[in-house]
Structure formats: C-alpha cells, structure tokens
Amino acid sequence: MTATSATPAQPSPSAAATTPPAAGAPEDALxxxxxxxxxxxxxxxADQHLFAWFLDRQERLGEPGDLLELGSYLGKSAIFTGxxxxxxxxxxxxxxxxAPAExxxxxxxxxxxxxTLSRRSFEANYxxxxxxxxxxxxxxxxxxxxxxPDASCRFAHIDASHLYEHVRADIEAVGAMLAPHGIVALDDYRSEHCPGVAAAxxxxxxxxxxxPVCVSGNKFYGTWGDPRPVRADLLEWLSGQQDLxxxxxxxxxxxxxxxxxxxxxxxPPQPAPRHAAGASAASATSTSAPPTRRAARPAPRPRGPLGAVRRVAVDLLPPIVTRALLSALRRR
Ligand SMILES: C[S@@+](CC[C@H](N)C(=O)[O-])C[C@H]1O[C@@H](n2cnc3c(N)ncnc32)[C@H](O)[C@@H]1O
Incomplete structure (x- = not known):
C-alpha cells in the first residue's frame, strides 16, 4: 500500500480563533x-470526555508514566492533555x-x-x-x-501525518514507548480523507x-497491555453517563x-485560561461552554501505607475490589 497521492485537506478545524500567523509574524499577531x-x-x-476519563482513571489508580502527543497543530488536544x-x-x-516535511x-x-501553522502560535496558545x-x-x-524512553508513557495521542507509512511507524514507536498499562488514542482511524490511518x-x-478498548467517531483507543480491566471500568462509567x-x-x-x-x-470541563481579558477565568469560559474549572493540578500520588496498599491492589485486584478497599481504608 502506498501513499503517493496528496491527501485531501482535512475538514476545517473547530473553533473561531483568528487565523494563526506565519512563522516570524509579529508578537501582536499571535x-x-x-x-x-x-x-x-x-x-x-466525545474525545474530550474520553481523554479526561482515561487520564483521570490513571491518576486514580496511581499508574505511573509520562504523556506524549504526536501532532499538536495549534495545541487544542495538547492543552487539554497537559x-x-x-x-x-x-x-x-x-x-x-x-519545519519542512521530508x-x-x-x-x-x-x-x-x-x-499557516507556526510553532510560536502553538506556544502562545499553550x-x-x-x-x-x-x-x-x-x-x-x-x-x-x-x-x-521506551515503556515510559501512560498515554499517547497519535495525530501527526495521516499517511499510511507514517501512521504505521508512529503506532510501532508508540507501542514501544507506552508502559503496559498505557493507552494510545489514534486520530482519524475511519475518515474518508485518510484511508491510510484505517489501514495502519x-x-x-x-x-x-x-x-482495542473503545472507538469514538474520530478516535480509536487501545492498549498493548490487558484491555479487560480498563474496558470493564469504562463500561461501568458509561452506564452512569447522561452525555454519552x-x-x-x-x-x-x-x-x-x-x-x-x-x-x-x-x-466536559475544559481548561480555563490563565489570564482572561478583563474578566475572571471562570466568567471568560462561560459564554459557549458549560462552567469550566481551572486546569487543576491533580493531587500528588499518595505516599505512605495507603499509597503502598493502592499500588499492590492495583497490580493484583480487579478494579471494583481495589476501589472498595481503598475507600474503606480512607474512611478509617
Ligand atoms: C491533525 S493536526 C493535529 C491536530 C491536533 N492534535 C489538535 O488537537 O487540533 C496534525 C499535525 O501533525 C503535524 N505533522 C504532519 N506530519 C508530520 C510528521 N511527519 N511529523 C511530525 N508532525 C507532523 C502537522 O504539522 C500538524 O500540526
């Protein structure tokens, strides 16, 4: 399978932001x-909900690892993941x-x-x-x-080139960089304009x-580890969801x-800006989105006896038992 013809342009990105400046554009055009x-x-x-759920679950279970994104454009998914x-x-x-493609x-x-993409626009957004x-x-x-490093990541988003050969190589690389509990999100796995992503x-x-763990209209989510616990937890969460x-x-x-x-x-709650123009961060986000929260730094992973119990429980017990055990310990 080759990817010799030009990929048709993707559908227009969401959001009403001004067109980003070209590289070297003046500061006030950022x-x-x-x-x-x-x-x-x-x-x-839908993917904001799913990213939030996967990342929050990893936080809850104390799963270690770094975050990775291949293909950030102007930073929308990166801001959310960060x-x-x-x-x-x-x-x-x-x-x-x-930078030029090869x-x-x-x-x-x-x-x-x-x-019109530039690194400075990405950085200004982020x-x-x-x-x-x-x-x-x-x-x-x-x-x-x-x-x-290999096996160092807990979550990776593949959203760079949409050509078969590149996506295939990105999947292979991410397979090596993810820890066994790691989750990969793969963009555009079923879109008409990029059949190579589906193939890869x-x-x-x-x-x-x-x-596979789950699919949305735009992304495929999977793991190279055991998909059963995360799939079971996702089903449990989805059964109580009004929005999905x-x-x-x-x-x-x-x-x-x-x-x-x-x-x-x-x-879902979205990252709030650090400096809202002439308003508080909360009111600046309230016009088209539901109430949002400041992108809170998650609490540090528990240390001491509870942290140790949590680590052992996460490794050995089904999630439902782990949760019951941890909440009983917390109550004590
Ligand atoms: C679909 S956009 C990413 C969208 C972004 N994740 C978002 O949430 O809006 C794809 C990005 O991949 C980058 N890209 C394309 N081919 C690439 C390659 N071979 N290596 C690195 N980046 C690449 C483009 O510069 C572009 O910013």
Missing part, C-alpha cells in the same frame, strides 16, 4: 485565546510546526491542511492555559524515540498486538465499546 473554544483544532467533545500532567510527569509533544506526500499534506510549555520536539515523528490502525490490531451513548461490539474477536455523544450532550 493567537490570544480567552477560552478553550477559541483554540483552533480537531478535538471534539491539564492532566501530574507533578513529575513529562509531557512531550512532537510536531513539524513550520517526503513529497507529507509536504503536500502539510501544505493542504496546515499551511501558555494561555498553562504556566509552562511541554517538552517540544520540533521535527518528524520518526525521531521521537530519540527523545522518549486495523493492521496493528489484526497483525500486531494492539488491543454506547454499545458493545466485537471486531475479529476483539471486543470494543463504541461511544457517541448524546444529542445536546454537555462538554
């Missing part, structure tokens, strides 16, 4: 989002930004979909919501393993060892959950 909805990108509410970075976690993002098909993809930038690797995703995704499942519809399916013997927002579903 984006100044005053709410998360202002950040241009392709990161929709809100769940815990003290001591490293968050690495890799994007070409305004092969002709990737260069065409960049011109068609991301012509710093509107966070005190510090993530570790930025500006370059091809093919170099990412020089920057991120299902190849990794059917020929490789990638295990779900069903169980099986693909070639791989069970998975299909998730969709219900009509009129609320957006």
């Amino acid at each position: 984006p100044r989002p005053t709410r998360f909805a202002d950040v241009k990108g392709w990161f929709f509410p 809100a769940r970075q815990r003290p001591g976690d490293r968050f690495t993002v890799c994007d070409l930004f305004d 092969d002709a098909a990737n260069a065409r993809e960049m011109r068609a979909s991301y012509a 710093l509107a919501f966070h005190d510090a930038l993530p570790t930025v690797v500006q370059g091809l995703t093919s170099v990412i393993r020089d920057h991120v 995704t299902w190849e990794a499942v059917l020929v490789g060892r990638l295990q 519809w779900f069903e169980e399916q099986s693909v070639a013997g791989h069970p998975l959950i299909r998730v969709k927002p219900r009509k009129g579903a609320a957006e």
